[in-house]
């Protein structure tokens with residue numbers, strides 16, 4: 001049962017000095033300090049359960065997101081959780097349509113990152129109160145029907161009160177600006193179809209997990225020796241799919257991609273051994289085509305973010321040129337919102353869609369994107385990594401498989417092996433797959449000790465580092 005009135009919201013600026021080791025570096029973000037605006041909401045209920053939410057940032061700028069969270073706080077404070085989740089679409093709209101704050105968005109940039117942090121905390125709180133991990137809350141909300149049962153003509157109302165009705169799930173989504181490709185009825189139909197075989201898929205996920213690829217070996221900040229060493233270790237650990245950062249220097253890219261190809265073998269999609277490439281928006285459109293034509297011999301499955309994330313038609317042009325070479329286009333980690341995803345799909349501008357749990361408006365907006373991807377039959381391969389992104393996005397992709405896509409074909413979720421030790425319920429990887437989390441919530445809760453140590457600028461870690469960096 002959902003209970004309590006939100007009585008407190010706090011937000012902290014938590015940063016990890018990852019740039020010192022070159023972790024996370026790419027062609028555009030050369031010195032990322034993986035960071036989070038970390039939100040905790042409390043209620044007046046006696047259970048003492050807190051909701052924790054994050055959004056991912058790269059260091060500087062986290063304080064701006066923190067300001068935006070504080071500016072949104074009045075929409076959350078003193079609200080009953082029951083009223084929030086009872087009309088989640090309305091609440092989402094209230095946050096994203098604030099008559100003054102939407103001017104600095106709308107639904108993009110800092111204010112949207114802040115919205116994600118707040119809503120992620122609400123989802124964590126809700127799921128904890130229901131005693132379920134978020135993926136399971138979503139799966140159960142999607143309803144249940146056995147393989148042999150005929151689809152109901154209209155959904156029996158009593159189910160609604162038990163939260164086990166796809167209409168409840170659909171009522172979390174704001175369809176504004178996307179009804180030209182996805183209506184509420186379309187969403188219900190997809191979820192209704194998704195009920196067939198759902199039980200079996202849930203069992204399969206619990207036994208085998210969701211397939212992942214690793215980005216941990218090939219950051220641009222790593223030397224060739226480190227790359228080889230990490231790649232050899234990852235192969236030993238059972239990883240077979242590797243993403244490599246490209247885009248800064250063609251000769252370097254050729255050498256690094258050759259190292260990986262030599263280590264994983266010559267095959268591509270026929271085998272499990274895959275290589276993906278990520279340019280992090282470095283190129284202009286013609287440059288992307290030219291550069292990737294040279295890297296095509298390494299048989300990448302996709303090139304990720306070849307150009308500006310806002311350039312939908314540019315992605316379509318690149319896609320047209322590279323698909324005949326066997327290279328797909330992947331993008332999404334910096335897609336502002338569902339509208340951009342809608343247009344990428346309409347323009348046939350991508351072959352792999354990368355949702356992000358903190359860039360979009362939390363679970364609510366991600367649900368709309370998962371459903372649109374299903375409608376266009378484009379595989380979703382989420383962006384993860386950073387700090388906490390793996391913890392969050394695993395819930396979304398496991399739900400996607402069980403209730404929406406019902407397919408693992410051409411699908412794989414990113415994994416990065418950094419900073420999991422700071423979370424109370426860290427991801428569990430087995431045989432290069434995400435094992436479904438079992439603890440209630442959204443896996444967003446950080447260890448208080450880690451938060452204190454890494455709080456910027458007063459945490460122990462920064463107190464030591466800052467004087468040294470200033471010299």
Ligand SMILES: C[C@H](O)[C@@H](O)[C@@H](O)[C@H](O)C(=O)O
Nearest residue numbers: 024025026029032215384385
């Ligand atoms: C700055 C970050 O590490 C990015 O390079 C990273 O999110 C990356 O684009 C990825 O796909 O994992």
Ligand SMILES: [Mg+2]
Nearest residue numbers: 278304305333
């Ligand atoms: Mg990327």
